[in-house]
Amino acid sequence: MALGFNLESNSGGGNFLPICKFDARSGRMFRRDRDNGENVDVDITKTFKAVIDFENLEVGFINFNTGGAPHFAMATYGDTMPDKPSPDHKPGVRFVAKLASACGGDVREMASNAKAFLVGVDQLHNDYLAGLAKNAGQLPVVVLADTVPVVSGEGSKRTTNYSPVFEITGWVKRPDDLGGSTRVAATPKATPPATGANKVSAPSKKAPADDEDFG
């Protein structure tokens, strides 16, 4: 995938933000709220709209099955991939999103190592990179346009997951409460100049003037 997972080790959870999660098994997007000390998942599939902080996208390995808090071995996209800490860690992504007021209006962390989710995020990130040239210094406004079933396995092991289909509907400057920082676009790395591999032939001899054609 274009996100590469070829990036440097940088473990740690950072700030504890409330989360937003995509359940690949049901193809639904949830905002997890706390109500009287209880987790409450609010379905925002139909209303999901957010400014995604892809400038600070992290990739690496995540283990959600720790029996406690998930463990992250992440690096900022573009740096070197960390070592995989354990067989239980799977490739994953983590990023921060500012939800639109219709679906919560606050800043949330999203992280997943579900393949179906990563497929959708990868495509979204490709769209982000493609649009960045014309929207330098801005972040994408993203909606969940659809979910598509992804069937894997056979017989009794046949399962269906859902990949999110995200769509960039606009670009905005970084919201103040999103935190992080806008990266200055890196100057493209200079590369050694090509020497030349185009074969050329000697100039052809000039054809004699053809007076008859033009009277």
Place this chain on the structure above:
Amino acid sequence: MSNFEKYGIEHLSPSSCNLFTASPAMFVLQKCLGKKTSVGAAAHRGSAVEHGLAHFLTTGDAAGAVSLAKNEFATLTAMIGDPRQEKEAAAIADMVMTAIAETKDYGKPSSMQGKIEYKVEGLSVPLIGYYDFEFEDHGVLIDLKTTHALPSKISTNHARQVALYVAARGDNLDARITYVTSKKSATYQLENKREHVQALEKIALTIQKFIGISDDPYELASLVVPDVDTFYFSDPITRQMAFEIWGL
């Protein structure tokens, strides 16, 4: 006294810059210690074929071009005792004919073996070189390279060399490098001329800085190490020199 004057270096050239890049030890040996080293039969092969081609392009005499090239090669290699001499000699005639086939349609060159001089800011000696053929009518400058294996693109060293010629002659010239083997040929158009000249300028300034480290050539020699497996040291006399200087 400039860094170059200390060693009696009056100018640099694309070949001396390329030499420093490829083998700093050989550069020190030749330019700082003033040792004469043999260039080998392959280097003379190029000169001989170029001589023959120049004859053809100016006279149209292919047989004479081959004969001239063979004689030139025999003369240049008479004293060097390179074991590859016979192999190189056998390839001369075919290389000349291949070169003729590749370049005959350019017509008569407007100038050949033209000297260029290029000044680099901050460099106390000029860069000097000699281009092979210029065809003013076509706005084309061609350098001829002989080889036993036809390359698929211009080598970096050749690119820098020809880029310098064009920079000195006028950037609007179409710079080309014609590679010929005894069977095949290809002419490639040089790209990124400006960048290649800048590379050569950097190398020249690096040489200036390097030789400025010391007035003692043996101290400079102590800063580099020869790779005696390269062709630069294949000649037994040169190999012996390396052993005496570096103990390697």
